[in-house]
Amino acid sequence: MNVLIVYAHPEPRSLNGSLKDFAVRRLEAAGHTVQVSDLYAMRWKATLDAADSLDGAAGPRFDPSLDSKRAFENGRQSEDIAREQDKLRWADAVILQFPLWWFSMPAILKGWVERVYAYGFAYGVGEHSDTHWGNRYGEGTLAGKRAMLMVTTGAWDSHFGPRGINGPLDDVLFPIQHGVLFYPGFDVLPPFVIHRSSRVDAAGFDAASAALGERLDTLFETQPIPFRRQNGGDYEIPALTLREEIAPGRSGFGVHLA
Ligand SMILES: Cc1cc2nc3c(=O)[nH]c(=O)nc-3n(C[C@H](O)[C@H](O)[C@H](O)COP(=O)(O)O)c2cc1C
Numbered sequence: 001m002n003v004l005i006v007y008a009h010p011e012p013r014s015l016n017g018s019l020k021d022f023a024v025r026r027l028e029a030a031g032h033t034v035q036v037s038d039l040y041a042m043r044w045k046a047t048l049d050a051a052d053s054l055d056g057a058a059g060p061r062f063d064p065s066l067d068s069k070r071a072f073e074n075g076r077q078s079e080d081i082a083r084e085q086d087k088l089r090w091a092d093a094v095i096l097q098f099p100l101w102w103f104s105m106p107a108i109l110k111g112w113v114e115r116v117y118a119y120g121f122a123y124g125v126g127e128h129s130d131t132h133w134g135n136r137y138g139e140g141t142l143a144g145k146r147a148m149l150m151v152t153t154g155a156w157d158s159h160f161g162p163r164g165i166n167g168p169l170d171d172v173l174f175p176i177q178h179g180v181l182f183y184p185g186f187d188v189l190p191p192f193v194i195h196r197s198s199r200v201d202a203a204g205f206d207a208a209s210a211a212l213g214e215r216l217d218t219l220f221e222t223q224p225i226p227f228r229r230q231n232g233g234d235y236e237i238p239a240l241t242l243r244e245e246i247a248p249g250r251s252g253f254g255v256h257l258a
Pocket residue numbers: 009014015016017099100101102103104152153154155156197198
C-alpha cells in the first residue's frame with residue numbers, strides 16, 4: 001500500500017524526527033511504499049495568498065476561496081500545491097505527524113492544509129439537495145483512504161484526561177480529526193499519541209516505537225473512529241443538526257460519534 005507521511009518538525013534529531021524515521025523503516029519493511037512530505041525541509045510556504053494561483057487574483061480583490069477554485073479547475077495552481085494533491089491521490093493512508101503546539105498543529109502544517117485543500121479538491125465538492133449537502137463528512141475526494149494523527153505533547157496523559165485542565169484529548173483533536181480529515185472523506189483512525197515528551201529517554205523511546213510499530217502494522221485493519229456521516233440520515237438537511245431522536249438531550253463533540 002502507499003503511505004504518505006506529512007511531517008512538521010524543524011529538527012531531524014528531535015523525538016518527532018526519530019519517530020518519523022522509525023515509521024518509515026517499519027512501513028517499508030512491511031512492504032509499503034512511503035513518501036514523506038517533510039515540510040520544514042521542503043521550505044513549505046505556509047501562508048495562503050494570491051501567489052497560490054499562477055495567474056494571481058482573478059479580480060481586483062483576492063478571494064481565497066474563489067481564486068483557489070479557479071486555479072484548481074484550470075490547472076493553474078502553484079506547483080507545490082498540485083504536487084501535494086497528487087501525493088494525496090496516490091496515498092492509501094496519510095499520517096499527519098507533529099508536536100502539539102498551542103493545542104493544535106504547527107503553523108507550517110496548518111498552512112499545508114489551507115493551501116493543498118483547494119476549493120473543488122477538498123471542499124465545495126458534490127451536489128447540494130434536500131437529502132445531500134455536498135460530498136463531505138464521510139464523503140469526498142479522499143473517501144476510501146485512511147488517515148491517522150501521530151502527535152507528541154509536552155503535557156501528561158492526565159492533563160488531557162476526561163477532567164484534565166487541557167480538555168479531553170479527543171476534544172482538542174476534534175477540529176483536526178473531524179474537521180480536517182473526516183470532512184474531505186478520510187476514514188480517521190484513533191490517534192497515536194506520546195505524552196510528556198521531555199521525559200522520553202532511551203527506554204521510553206523503545207516503548208514508544210514498539211507501540212507505534214503495532215499501530216503501523218495494523219494501519220489497514222484498525223477500526224476508524226465512528227464519526228457520523230453527514231448524508232447518512234442522522235442529520236437534518238440543510239440545518240446539519242443531529243435529528244432530535246439521536247443522542248437526545250446531549251450536545252458537544254461526542255454526539256457526532258455513532
Ligand atoms: C510553540 C510550542 C507550543 C507548545 N504547545 C503545547 C501544547 O499546547 N500542549 C502540550 O502538551 N505541549 C505543548 N508544547 C510542547 C511540545 O508538544 C513538545 O515540546 C513536543 O511534543 C516535543 O517533541 P519534540 O521533542 O519532537 O519537539 C509546545 C511546545 C512549543 C515549542
